[in-house]
Amino acid sequence: MVHTPEGVGFGDVLAELARRRQEFREQRYVPKDFIDRLKRIGIYRAATPSKFGGQPLPPAEFCQAVERISVVDGSAGWVASFGSAQIYLAALPLETQAELYRDGPDVAFAGALFPMQRAAATERGYLVDGHWKFASGCMGADVIGVGLPGDDDSGGKPRTAVLRPDQAEIVQDWDVVGMRATGSFDIVVRGVEVPREWTFIRGGAPTVDEPLYHYPTIAYASQVLAVVGAGVARAALDHARQAGGGYTGVTGAPKLADRAYYRTEVARAEAELSSARAWFYDLSDQVWQHVLRGDTATDEHNARLRLASAHLARVSSQVVDRLVEISGTAPIYTAHPLRDLAGDALVPKQHAFLGPAIFDSAGAVLMGLAPTSPGFR
Structure with missing residues (x-):
């Protein structure tokens, strides 16, 4: 679980985010005072070495926290995802890290x-x-x-x-x-x-000998971005289920939930997102347990993690696009929730860590070849 010092609850922070997300969008950034709120629930110590006061989480647990934030607002989830960046910083000399965390583990x-x-x-x-x-x-x-x-x-x-x-x-x-x-x-x-x-x-050998820093670094950096898309897709599915019982088109056609194609596509989207998430989280736990035993993560572990992340990002974006397609004329309005969600879901899929080239590199590694894109491992 994400640590919540000073009695600050995760739910309280999510409620504040729901109230303020439009403010954040209008100013185009998540402000420092809200990042401080995320610090207080442990987001920015979840990958800090325990030797410097951190409380490192298993990758799947941190990803679940980022996904929960992203259901409320994808941008805030994206910013929170970089609470994992200490896996990069663990390659700094120990003396430098001691200075970095001199004032506390929340960086x-x-x-x-x-x-x-x-x-x-x-x-x-x-x-x-x-x-x-x-x-x-x-x-x-x-x-x-x-x-x-x-x-x-x-x-x-x-x-x-x-x-x-x-x-x-x-x-x-x-x-x-x-x-x-x-x-x-x-x-x-x-x-x-x-x-x-x-x-x-970047992706270099860590100077900290703790389990999290032996988990594949670049793969973890990909995972925390992929779950932002999953959170956005979940928000879109929640909206689709709610709107299905109330929206009636201007033509007088039946409510969305009374239309067979709408029910079918919502169910299919639910199945596809849930399946991609289940594989993603199951694989993350498998590799984590491997690392906890003191074994070295393999190139195939890295490839599968990268593949599952890219797949989840792609499925998440496809889910939101499909829900837009079946929702009639309502989503053509700029204030419709699916408009922002479709844009948010597009971003993880387009990221270099999660784009089409990852499938080729993962396939190459699974067939015993070298990855075809730089920085794959």
Whole structure:
């Protein structure tokens, strides 16, 4: 269970989110005061090493928490999902992590990893200068990471430089049809020297020897995004069931729930989403139990986790699109709930971690070949 210090209940935070989600969408980001609320229910310590005061959760438990948030608002779920980012940060030197968590285990990280920008090596580290996109949650972040290309020292894997928010400029240019409140703004950094010990290899070996940091890192980063789509799809199904008993078209046709095609498609959508979720969570638990036994996760474990995540994201988006299609003319209005849900469900499916290339790479690994896309493992 997500820890809830100071008597703050998960349900209380969800109720507040329901009241404020339109505010967040209009300003295009989840504000720091609400991220602080998420901290108080343990979202931002759920992947912090226990040696630094964290309370790391099994991946499936954290994903379930993110999914619950996403049912209420996909953008807030997306921002909350980066409470898992400490699995990346666990590749920092232990001394750096001790400094990072000096004031407590609840640290919000926002990563602007693409496009990767070259940084000149200095005696102490790297001279960082460039412009990056998609820094989700940056308006409430405690630290911001920017992506650097791989080098000989990293084995070709990309590197991330960690900065304080006051070392970067946030450019508020987020204007999208889905996940409008994620605040996935651009980050600009000009001539900041980042010490080498404040950089890490993305997906690199952890310096913390605890079970969570032996779970496949990039796969986990994919999972926490996929469940946002699942939460959005659940919200759409909940709406469809409620609306079915009340909506009558202008033509005088029967209520939606009295139409065979509507009942059939809602049932099919329920079955497909539930099936994709069940496989996703069952597989996550299998790999977690493997890691808890002290065994090393295999390339096939990683491939199956990536595949299940991409599949869940795709099914979730298809579910919402199908519900729009069978709901008559009502969803053509901009204020209709399914309009925002369709846009939100589209975003996880389009993410690089969950897109079409993942199916090809997963298939290659399952057939004993090397993955076909970079950063797959």
